[in-house]
Amino acid sequence: MGQFLIAVLAALVGVTGVLGGMSPAMANHEIVIGMQCDRTGPTQIVGTVICPGSHDYFSLVNSKGGVEGHKLKVLEIDHEYKVPPAVESYERHKKEGAVSMWVYGTPQIYALAAKLTEDRIPGTSPGFGSAAAADGTRYPYIFPIAATYWSQGTAAVKFVKDQLGGNLKGKKIAFIFYDNPAGREPIEVLEDLAKTEGFTLKMFAVPPPGVEMGAQVLDIAQRFRADYVIGHLFGGAPAVSIKEFKRVGYPLNKFVSFVWGAGEANIEAAGGFGAAEGYYTMHFAGVGQDYPVLDEIKEMYKKQGKPAPKEMASTVYYNRGVLIAALHVEAIRNAVKAKPDGKITGVDVKNGFEKISNFTLGGLVPPLKVTPTDHEGGGLVQIWQVKGGKFVKVTDWYSAYPEVVAKHIKAAASK
């Protein structure tokens, strides 16, 4: 009898627990974002920082009630910078109903380009991927939303021009790059500018995995005697390049690096901020902790009783993660404003991306203007220099030679 009573009581508790656990009719439609990352592969130096940055921004938005009341659900899968896991994770996210894809990696965006267009889901490829994808009419569902390698190339040449007194005629510029398609992408733009501006451009390819460049650096410093060096390296290569240039005595303040050689982690790997004094770096997101959105994220963590995540100290890549997440949220916000019931599809988010303008998040995000024909948003970058143990801002947001970039985009589209 006693046992029977206990059984009945347990059943009752169970039933009420279940009933109580069930919430009343689902509050608002959840919006799913599919995210890919490389936390264990060759670019983990970036992946382990940039992805937490995005996650933190998404959590911040959710903690404030979501996008116009709709919570965000972010699914992340690590693909080790390989293509088959990336394709499989894309299919998985599609199955879960993702309306926006945060793609990571140049080969991955290439592999998914056709599928994204077929399935009509927008995918972002900020700071990497195909520069020709800035053409919104040819690639309607690929959004670089940050300076592509072509824009970075023109911006670098403009910076070098300003540094060398406003005139590049007769000067010698060396372009040291990682020998793979992503590394070789800016070459055609740089060669074009070499012809019009009159400087001598010489290419120095660094074979993968990018840890052996002693011969190239020696050549640049002592045989070619470059007036300036533009660097396009990623992974572990930027740190090696800084050390090599120091070793041959080439002044680091004549070296400007593209966006992926520019993080605190790269500087630390090169021996710290003291060792890299004078190094110029290019960024497509703000650097440092001096932005209100970062304070908000710290507040959010404090409310949960946890300290700010250690990834935040690596501000270069962390802020880029925040930027990418913020642009996704903006696009979704634009989409939801057009469809208030929240049942948005990939097409709505694509239209949302194409409406982004004047969204600066306190200076962290450049004043991009994404349009249906220009998915890059203007190709804006900032230059920061390693000085006195930290990053110091050298220029504000700028872009250069937009007509040259447009010419190459048009040429690529006609192929």
Add this chain to the structure above:
Amino acid sequence: MIQRECGVLKTSYEADMALYPLPIARWTVGILGVVFFLLIPLGLHEYYLSVCNLVWIAVIGALGLNILVGYTGQVSIGHGAFMSVGAYTAANLATRLDSPWPVNLLAGGLMAAAVGAVVGIPSLRIKGLYLAIATLAGQLIIEWTINHVTFISGGVQASIEVPRPRLGSMVLDTQRDMYYFLLVFVVLAIVGTMNLVRSRVGRAFIAIRDQDIAAEIIGIDIFRYKLLAFAISSFYAGVTGVLYTYFLGIANYEQFQIGVSIDYLAMIIIGGLGSVLGSIFGAIFVTLLPIVIRLSMEAFGGLFFAQQTVLNLIPNLRLMLFGALIVIFLILEPDGLNRLWRNIRNYFRIWPFAY
């Protein structure tokens, strides 16, 4: 006794040479056919079919590599490069000449076979580890060539988009269409390999693997058969590359780097060298294991860790688990999954007797 092996009498040479003479084998093949041709594609969601498609592509590649490494004993780390040769040949033909996919497939396979035969020439002088390094050199040279010769790579990006394959008026653009498309080639590859190893050529390969000097003495033309092994294996690799290109819609050289070659070697080693079933098991294992680990970690990891820690933990643990499982499997059964299956099968073959 689950099945009867005695009393199966054959009265013609064709019946004697059949691939599956026993009734139980025929039943099994029939049931598997129904499962793979009807139940799976019609029953599963597109995501699971996309995973199956990845497995099918890996199966064809693993079969090719097993012909070379398992049956002929020539160690090769160049498989990824041969896949890329096939892929880029097909992609170039498709974009420059607008040729239909059967032509591209055949051309990709034959081109890869030709390149494979050339890369295989060192095998006539060196064996084992030395040959592995020579094929590694072949892999890197082919990679570099595709990367730098814009005629082949189609530009700086080294990516060529291919249009979807068409079957008459039907365009194959869903995962289900792609599933059937790939399944046909997988069946052809499996039947082809099984017949190859039973034939004269296959026996020559096995003889070369076991003792190539003795093979040469009894009259097998080592020169011809070693190059033939490389050519046939590279043909399979080329076909794999072409199918992979059609599956993704794009040929990109970063998909065929040395990591892929090592992956395929892992597949046949875990599956079992020198067996068709081993290649299939190995391909399934290596392709599905990371996905299964990730799915189970996502399901259970949330119980123990915070969300962010789980995200960071999953990929790292997955890599460690993957390596650990491979080591464990090879310790349990060094001859691979095929031997494990054979042990189970032999046990049930004479059950309930012990021997």
